[in-house]
Amino acid sequence: MREDFDNGDRDFKDPLSSNGGDLDRILEWEIGLPSSDELIPLSQSLISPELASAFSIKREPPLSVIDVQRAIQDTVSTFRCLDPSSNLLLLSADEPMTSNSRKEGGEEESDPSTFRLDGSCDGRAVKRPRLVWTPQLHRRFVEVVTHLGEKRAVPKTIMKLMNVGGLTRENVASHLQKYRLYLKRMQGTPNEGPLSSVSDHHRFLPASRSSRNIRELLPPPAFPSLPMIPFPAFGLPHHQEYGGLMGSHQPYGASPEQGANWSGGNKGSIFSYRLP
């Protein structure tokens, strides 16, 4: 993928350009750093596949521009907290905005509440960024849900067990709802032959997604291996009382009762579901 650096870079600077002071300051930080074309594209692995496999290093999914943008948002949020007076405020409100929602005249902007980040970090009025269920997050979710079983797999419990910083009960509930629909759908279509796991899985995926990174499909990790490392949902949990690991975690010894196996987790980040 070639949507590498330029995009991220441009997106980052654009909003800043409206403010000379901050722009200058940021450019200062960049002194001495390699220029864009000296950098290895984010999508490119730093080590060769051979080397990776020789040392059993799993290749991290390549970062996309989206990842970068998210990181940028986090960074900006941090700045906002450190220096609320900064005009960087304008940045964070990102408002990617679907083209239709903004008009050239732009008086819709008259509503200052669009940027209601008046708020400092202490004010919880700050809107939390939309959570994206990455394959990693989803995998963790599935592992937890699977181990809990249908009865116990409820949002609050799942959330706690996942131990993911910044993850809310609502996030989980919403995802769980979708996941259940997905399961139901799969039940109805016992197409789950040995052959289906991968190709079928893809078939459901929107083209845009499946055509995107098609990296090798690793087998799902053995079950009882659930690393309980706290794992930030969005880079920046801000405030969020997620000090550390939850008390003692029972090693997930139980059996994965229901074959919530689209084990994939690995690649197909998204499970698709469709209304009947």
Added chain:
DNA sequence: TCTAAAATAT
């Protein structure tokens, strides 16, 4: 412009 993901409302 349409679909699916995520959020939010009931």
Added chain:
DNA sequence: CATATTTTAG
């Protein structure tokens, strides 16, 4: 907590 509905990203 579940489900229905709405909003938003892609």
